[in-house]
Amino acid sequence: MKPKVCMISRRVDHSAPLTGLFLVLVAMLLLAMPGHAQQSDEKIIKSHGYSTFGELKYPADFKHLDYVNPDAPKGGDMSIWAEGTFDNFTPISRKGRSGALALTLMVERLMTSTSDEAGADYGLIAESLEYPESQDWVIFNLRPEARFSDGTPVTAEDVKFTFDLLMEQAYIDYRVAISKLVESAEVLGPHRVKFTFRPDVPRDGLISQMGSNPVMSKAWFEKTGARLDEASLTPIMGTGPYLLDSYDINRQIVYRRNPDYWGKDLPINKGRFNFDTIRVQYYSDNTPALLGFQRGEYTFREEGSSKIWATGYDFPQVSKGFVKKAELPDGNLPEASGFVFNLLRDKFQDIRVRQAIALMYNFEWTNETLQYGLFEHRNSFWENSDLGATGVPEGAELELLKSLGDLIDPALLTDPVVMAPTSGKRQLDRGNLAKADALLNEAGWRAGSDGVRVNDSGTVLSLEFLTDDTDIERIVSPFIDNLRVLGIKAVLNRVDPSQYTNLIRGKDYDMIAASYYTNLVPGLGMQQRFGSADAVASHFNPASFADPAADILIDKLVAARSRDEFKVATRALDRLMRAKLFVIPTWYKSNSWVAYFDQYEHPDVLPPYDLGYLDVWWYNAEKGEKLKAAGAFR
Template sequence: MLAGTARAQEETIKSHGYSFYGDLTYGPDYPHFDYVNPDAPKGGEISLSTLGTFDSMNPYTRKGRGGALSTVMFESLLGEGVNAAAPADVYAEYYCLLCESLEYPPGKEWVIFYMRPEARFSTGDPVTAHDIAFSHNLLLDQGLQSYAQAVRRLIPKVEVIDDHTIKFYFAEGVSRRSLIEQVGGVPAWSKKWYEESGARLDESRLETSPGSAPYMIEEIDVNRRIVYKRNPDYWGNDLPFNKGRNNFDRIRIEYFGDENSAFEAFKAGEYTFRNEGNSKQWATAYDFPKVENGYVVKKELPDGAPPTPNGIVFNLGRDVLKDKRVRKAVALAFNFEWTNESLQYGLFKQRASFTQDTELMAVGVPEGAELEFLQSLGDLVPPEVLTEEALMPHTSSADRLLDRRNARQAMRLLDEAGWAVGDDGMRRNAAGEPLKLTFLLNSAGSATLAAVVESFMSNLTALGIEAVLEKVDASQYTLRERDRDYDLVFDQYASFLGTGTGLIQRFGSEDAAYSLFNPAGLASPLVDAIIDASLNAETSEQETATLRALDRALRYEFFMIPVWYNDSHWVAYYDQYEHPDTIPPFALGYLDFWWYNDEKAQALRAAGALR
């Protein structure tokens, strides 16, 4: 259906939501999102764990280590969920929350948001267009550099028309992708609070601006616990956008120093929900009595989103890793098949693509619209990209950690790259310098990941590489990762199902030197050209062709060793929570649209299953 009604006399579109191509799943009179239970009861608590430490509740700065869910207090003009997409059953559709409607011309040169006069901060102060303009400018002046530079080029002006009407102007000659949802997604901070407190966005602090969202801070115990409570006076409870959502009275996050202590605390009932990511624990550790007698539910739920592109990331700023032959040799030391069978109980699939298992995944040699597009880029495209199949991960034998065939191939590549083996078995260049690689690892992470990395490092050593594993605590890890103080790191990029300016922050050259979203520091003219073309695609078919080419090019550039993925959510929780029969494809939503069953909770307490 059409996104809104065209007003011919003004040649503008006014709507209750936005999508780039103008179609929305939910009409202007939608009662609630299809996947929620609109009659879900409100109440109870859900409690989670996280690892490491925190010293700040301001996640919008490079300084300090932000607390878990520390963005949850803030809303935007176009809404989102609690740590999830909203709505979670559609992609790239955005619906009004702080706004009642938005208006824009067909060419999307500007957008006007008409805000809800009833919107309130938790202090009771109204959320106005002045707060939105202030928040937008604060991000530009004091926010992350990669964000601010990208947005400043695209959005040269914001105008407050009146207390509840705001207009954003977009630069001439730039793609209209992501602009409306960009400004519609700015968190609403209180201008009054910032001016009275003198706080800055680029500082580490525990004090926060009041938000307008359903949740507010109840308790902060640094490095131990954060508790958010549902605002009993939340202004937006009855909006269709919120029906069946924000159901828990409290969200509690408990901090632990390592994975083992966190899991033992779950078994003891110190917290109540786990979204499990450790394959060993999933396969072997959920045999304790509370699972066997039904107090704890263990289940797999479908995950319809493309898997997160995680893996072993190369720091392309290091001279030794600028040679793709070295990177490919290093990658050959990773044995997915052995790792999966010996350390991960055969529970994972091997990831190849940044858009795994979607229509945007590049397969085989380019053909059709993708081939035509790549040919249009001329000499930017290496000939092998046009004639060879999309790069796939190497295969290995599961029988032994060091696959001899891959080891021989890796050694040839290192020889070709000028890293010869000396009498001591170590590889050195012509200047006699050893081939040394450091792998940065968070010591608070899972023991399984540590075992995977240690096995990989063992294979690097067998190739004659001086492989150094540096395990550091969570705070050091955060600082060093931000400064790219590593050769190798286990990290991730964001998957994509559509184009947008976020692709520039993740994969673009201009911000590559400092973008926190580009841990490899990838800077590729080919990738830049493809992203630019995708941003200027005029049809969904053109967009698909360019993004399939982007997946192909990212794999060709080879800045990450892809590892594994799981197409299900592994969850374990005390049997006091319920969820809709159908989980939407783009969010598990346990903080968003699950709910608490008080009768079941009382039974658990009566049985002594919970503390």
């Protein structure tokens, strides 16, 4: 199931100032600081990076990341596609649709993650960080050479201003979450900024959260009067490696590499940001986008449609060798994709209703008939890893679940973990239909003389599946047909992208195709995605799932200080959430499908957590000229 901003690197967030890739190990250089030693006996840790467990892979004096070509040539154009429309370059605004990559390419953060090390963040705008063993606060020391795109220096005032701006104008769920964690932000000097955490909250993940803060120019905002919560076609001034070059509303965006980018020689950036321009072509949906690729209107495509991957690449550019088609390894956790119930709807509060509806989705028939047998059935929120729950709980996982007492169904302690329903080779599995019929009858939804389900109040059991995606429409239609046979008044409603965005933000839907994101290491983001406190408001929690037992397990997960502790808490949470069935699990794949005009090259070994085509790939000018001479681009 592809994301709503289509075919752009899944490791890049196009809409909000969140997070880095995935987390795993930390090295701490202990350094006593006299100024703080007078106030406390705590050791002050100073480091070039931070992680949840262990030691950092890269030492303070590393020369470049292992997965880059440090001598990669600069130049050329990388062009990709995006679905739908855009009308602004303010990614944090709740109004309109922001242009793809608007935040990612032009705005940087205090720290940055790597694509080969889960759990690690290294200094970017911040040269180093300091914090006590208690992690009650963190100080970021900024690089004196850091510059905004207009050449003005980055200061601690800019960092604090950006934080204050986010707390005033960013998404409400972000503001509420962070306000519970951070007590204050203060400027200690021109290049030193301190964040102090509230005394009554767990410390785990707070330093990483503050390191992920973007940094924007205070002077620019004061001069322009711009707001984060107002849509604007003027891009936010940041420190990133690219600038906005040009745009054509709803058709194209071009970003140009900044030749004066301040960070181009940093070890963390060696061999990266190699393209002179990154171009985004917009299309209404996948069908015209594929035609555009065949014509060479853009040159790199990450494929999300099994039908197109199986049947759509028989055009001349492929047969002539102009376009390469490849399956590349993907070490990320698959997105926890599926058909998501809106639990704010009263009709979905009874789990028997959700179970009955889930029985009507036939993965086996869908995969073989409509998806060319290319997918596997997803069960776990941590699929394709050792973090997913299996069988019956044992050992430390069982003890953790027992500690939840009456907050959980006792069956969680004794029954095997919930697996997605399996179906037969026909679209409508009669055995599952009978089970679903019994469940709805038990729940008080009985079929009337016309076959439509109603309750004792005469309310019809209806379900609207909302989408703006033609590919999803094709897959979901048989599911809707099966629901109608069951007696549910089911409809599939495809709307335009702008309307879809507004409805999603307002949580005005019964069911959508969506994804939840999980991590390979602890992270505070779990509370925004699955926690009760922000369940109604959070757009990262499309089901508005909330459960007190899950809240406890999330706290255990975030607080884990070892890999074993994290694994136990994660498996318990996975077991609980699968039993709650707020998402009907659909499909996943463990590799990436890509097609591109044969003018690009990449390191021999790609990093496990990102394809890196916007980052560490490069343009081969000789190959590009040969393609042009051969007429590869129509």
